[in-house]
Structures are given as C-alpha cells and as structure tokens.
Amino acid sequence: MIRSAIKHVWLISLLSLAAGLSHAQDRICREIRFPEHVQVSGSDLTLNGLGVRKATFLKINVYVAALYAAKPLRDATALINSETPQQLVLQFVRDVDAEDLRKAFLEAFERNGANQSPSMRERIAKLNAWMTDVKKGQSLTFVRLPHTGVQVSVNGVAKGTIDGDDFARTFLSVWLGSTPPNPELKSGLLGGECG
Numbered sequence: 001m002i003r004s005a006i007k008h009v010w011l012i013s014l015l016s017l018a019a020g021l022s023h024a025q026d027r028i029c030r031e032i033r034f035p036e037h038v039q040v041s042g043s044d045l046t047l048n049g050l051g052v053r054k055a056t057f058l059k060i061n062v063y064v065a066a067l068y069a070a071k072p073l074r075d076a077t078a079l080i081n082s083e084t085p086q087q088l089v090l091q092f093v094r095d096v097d098a099e100d101l102r103k104a105f106l107e108a109f110e111r112n113g114a115n116q117s118p119s120m121r122e123r124i125a126k127l128n129a130w131m132t133d134v135k136k137g138q139s140l141t142f143v144r145l146p147h148t149g150v151q152v153s154v155n156g157v158a159k160g161t162i163d164g165d166d167f168a169r170t171f172l173s174v175w176l177g178s179t180p181p182n183p184e185l186k187s188g189l190l191g192g193e194c195g
Contacts (some may be wrong), residue, residue, distance in 0.1 A: 029194035032091050034066045040143055043085045048072045051188025052195035053090070053181050063090045065175060067189040074190050076176040080169050086144040088175070092134050102128040108174040108181065120170070123162050127152065130159040144168045 025036040029050040038045050045068035053062040070084035079086070109124055130152055134140065143151040149163040150171055162171075180186035184195035 027194075029064045029066075029188075030061060030093055032064050032093070034064075034089070034091075038068050038087060040068070040085050040087050041145060043070060045070060045085060045087055046072050048079070049189040049191040050194040051175075051185035051192075053185050054195070055181075059182075061093050062096060063092045063094075064194070065090050065185060065189060067175070072191065076186065076190060079190075080172050080176055083146045085146065086172070088142045088144075088172070090140040092136055092138055092140075095133070095135050097133045098131045101131040101134065104181075105131070105174075109170065111179045112170065112173045112177040114170045119164075120167065123164065123167050126160075126162055130154060142171065144172065 026033045027036060027047055027050060028034070030052060034047060034050060036047050048067040048069045049072075051065050051067075053065060054060060055062050066087075066089045067079075068087040068089075069079060069082065070086075073079050073082075105124065105128055109120075114120055114124070132154055134155065138155040140155075141153040143153075145151065145161075146168075147165060149161050149165070150168050151161045152159045175181070175189055176186055184193075188194045
C-alpha cells in the first residue's frame with residue numbers, strides 16, 4: 001500500500017515536472033503565453049517573434065502578434081519571400097469591431113503598396129468579408145501555405161483559404177514591410193523585444 005502511494009506521488013511529480021518544462025518553453029508577452037513550437041500542415045514551426053500592435057497617438061495596445069516560421073529569421077524580406085509554411089496569430093487584448101478590422105486591413109494593404117488589380121481587390125474583399133467583431137481574449141490566425149495561399153481562422157473557426165503566393169507575400173508585408181502598423185510590432189516579430 002505504501003509502495004503504491006509512493007509510486008502515485010512519484011508519477012504526479014513527474015507529470016507536474018513535464019508540464020512545467022513544457023510551459024518553460026512558452027514565451028510571454030503582455031501576459032499572453034505562446035508556445036515555442038506549433039504544428040502546421042505537418043511542419044514544425046518555431047516562434048520567430050512576438051510584437052504588440054499599438055493604435056492611435058495614445059499607443060493603445062490592440063493585440064499581441066506571434067509569427068511562427070520553419071526557421072527563425074531576422075530578415076523581413078527573407079520571411080516575406082519564404083517558400084515554407086508560416087503562421088501569424090493575432091491575440092486581442094481589447095475588443096475590436098468588425099468594421100474597424102476591415103478598415104485597418106484596407107489601409108494596411110494600401111500603405112504597403114498592394115497591387116490594386118481586380119484579382120487582389122477581390123481577395124482583400126474576401127478577407128474582409130470573413131472579419132467579425134473580436135473580443136478581448138479572442139484571436140485571428142493566418143496560416144501561409146506555399147503555392148496555395150493563406151488559410152484564415154477567426155477565433156478558432158476556419159473561414160477558408162485566400163489563394164495565391166502574391167496575396168500571401170502582400171499579406172505578410174502588412175506586418176513586415178516598410179510601413180508596418182507600428183515599428184515595435186515589426187521589430188518584435190523579427191525577434192526583438194515584444195514591446
């Protein structure tokens with residue numbers, strides 16, 4: 001009986017240690033925990049960086065972004081032009097309504113010189129059609145699949161895929177291009193401080 005109890009305590013201790021070690025590999029930004037690795041379409045992706053989206057001149061925190069890549073890189077151009085899977089997660093720290101999200105995407109694509117061909121405008125409109133009000137604690141997840149496009153999920157609900165490598169590169173340029181929403185966000189996604 002005592003031997004059984006000791007085994008039970010030992011097993012619980014071992015499981016607690018394993019859970020602690022797995023959390024030790026997480027990274028935290030603005031009290032939000034992100035795993036160091038995620039599995040995407042059969043690929044193991046590593047956390048490239050975390051950045052905070054700040055809005056208005058008051059620098060209000062809107063979301064924490066986490067960028068995962070097959071191989072961590074500090075070069076924005078290499079990440080944008082990569083031909084390996086990537087995942088971008090936007091974890092919201094405040095409520096944002098759908099109209100504000102849509103406006104932000106339109107402005108971001110415009111600011112980053114998105115090709116305004118009818119095909120690109122259609123795909124941006126498709127992305128915006130999938131946007132809904134997002135509450136604090138909810139997330140948007142974008143999975144870039146080379147030679148396919150970008151899979152979009154809104155708070156864990158799969159919306160679909162927006163086709164094209166050109167869209168995927170333009171989309172990632174919103175955060176990593178020459179005019180990101182705020183410089184600290186880009187710097188964090190490239191491995192700097194989370195802001």
